[in-house]
Amino acid sequence: MVKNEKDQSAEERILMAAKKVFVTRGLSGARMQDIADEAGINKALLHYYFRNKEKLFETIFAELFTGLFPRLRNIFESDLPLFDKIERFCSEYIDYMLQNPHAPIFVLNEIHQRPEWFVKKALRGGIVNLDKLIQQITSEIKAGRIISINPIQLIMHMLSLCIFPFIGKPMLASVMEIGEETFLALMEARKKEVPKFIIGSIKK
Amino acid sequence: MVKNEKDQSAEERILMAAKKVFVTRGLSGARMQDIADEAGINKALLHYYFRNKEKLFETIFAELFTGLFPRLRNIFESDLPLFDKIERFCSEYIDYMLQNPHAPIFVLNEIHQRPEWFVKKALRGGIVNLDKLIQQITSEIKAGRIISINPIQLIMHMLSLCIFPFIGKPMLASVMEIGEETFLALMEARKKEVPKFIIGSIKK
DNA sequence: GTCTATATTCCGATAGAC
DNA sequence: GTCTATCGGAATATAGAC
The missing domain is CATH 1.10.10.60 (Homeodomain-like)
Known part of the structure; x- marks a missing residue:
């Protein structure tokens, strides 16, 4: 205490x-x-x-999971233009993890160790519906505004770039010799850096 | 058995x-x-x-950690041009994880739970030296061949894009309704997709 | 509601026969 | 080297007083 x-x-x-x-x-x-x-x-x-x-x-897990994933819905299923959606997603997501830096590895590790339990116990209430986002990406491609890319891969890129640094932090910290303040500064910068990186790659 | x-x-x-x-x-x-x-x-x-x-x-951890990280050295500290280095890194790294799909979350979670133990017990033998890669990125920027970017952020992008999908797999599988074969196909495609995505963003 | 004491189960580790 | 049997501690859970 x-x-x-x-x-x-x-x-x-x-x-x-x-x-x-x-x-x-x-x-x-x-x-x-x-x-x-x-x-x-x-x-x-x-x-x-x-x-x-x-x-x-289960109480703790549900709280953290709810903070991490269903939060996606509000952004993914909104009516924002694609680039705005990407920017808002990265910024809000990294912000959430700055406040709960241990949540991602905890949640993902528990799911990894008991995937069946997760599906039965924690996935009630429906899953994130990606259809709208996928369709949005597809039509941007067709309109010639972004390069041709598999929407699923693009979504994985977004999630990877935002979440991974928090999961790899203890390893990165010792392997790359990064201290706490440096890490926080890097993550703060990432809120702009990641969407810029993504959009820079897909924009035509 | x-x-x-x-x-x-x-x-x-x-x-x-x-x-x-x-x-x-x-x-x-x-x-x-x-x-x-x-x-x-x-x-x-x-x-x-x-x-x-x-x-x-410790025996098991050392084996998996060695497979995951010191492997970086051979690539990061080589004399390849930057773009080739990125391509080779992504391809080899994803290949390794396709053969040991549980290694990343296991290793990173154990480091997360006992960072002190990791530093004392598992980090003997030195760490990955990023100086050469960082310098290489810096000089590519100065030469005007790639956009201005913090080298550390770029390295984090690379690691994130390659490793995260394997960590998030059980969650992605249920949340995005992705089956085993689909996942493998996506990862196989990522070996080309990720370097293309990265280079597409930083190339001038 | 909050505590102490105890029951009970589980698990890492060892002793010792073969 | 490989097994059976068992010890001893640790951890979850419950009983019951206050």
Whole structure:
């Protein structure tokens, strides 16, 4: 536990603590004891509020997943012109991850380790519909405003350029010898840099 | 255990089994019993060949990490012209991951969960030296052959575009409804697609 | 609601026969 | 080298007092 424990209800402190511990250690690496310590309460209280470890985990996962992916809908399914859509997507997405830098690797790793569970438990509520975006890309190609490209590949480019740096951060930090402030500055710059890079490549 | 157990020594079968289990479940999620079962041997034998779980893990991690990153050196530190270097990097890197599709998320997740351990245990033998590549990019900019761009950002673009699809695969597969064959075809195409995309953006 | 104490399950590791 | 059996600790979960 860090500070201001009495500022929030026990339940809120548990959620904050659980988020921190799960996100850094993963489901199987997290210890209920660590979460209790971090929240400044007793282990038994975790079971009082959330029945068991799995339920607590699902709560945290759902929150982070919702922040990461369904957020795409608002942008992808909007009526913006393609280039504006790309700019807005990159900027908002990187902004979200600057506030939750551990979310991407945590979420993607848990999906990787239990894809079946993910499909059954976390994917309720529908998936992101890419049809509109794909069609938009296709018609820009037909109109001759952008080069010919497989829309799926282009979407993968966008996601890759925005998300990967946060996943690779610990590795990049040690391998490339990049410190925390440098990293933040690079990510801040990427909000403009990435859309410029993408549009620079596809614009005719 | 799957088949042909008698084709290899116990040690080799253990390594194959451990790789499979560690890579899908991570260090904390992997069970020695599962590895033993997968290898078709007894749990005690794991401790006979490798002293404990951590040592076995380190062996597997080192193998995968070596395959992933030091491989960069041969390309990054070579004397190829920049565009050739980019093409070769993307092609070889994606090829490696097509053969070890789980390696990136496994390696990056373990580094994320224990960055200190990584720096102490796995980073011996030096790091990738990016000076040459950075200088090469800088001089291409000065020569007016490519647009002005922060070399670090460009290198991040390259890594992102090659690695991320493998990390996001389980999520992309369910969210975008992409099957196994489709995914493989997309990755195969990316070996040409990504360098084309990059060069298309930076070439003057 | 919150705690202490304890039950219970699980898992890494070892002992020791063959 | 390979096995069976078991130990001992760790971690989740529950019982029950306050």
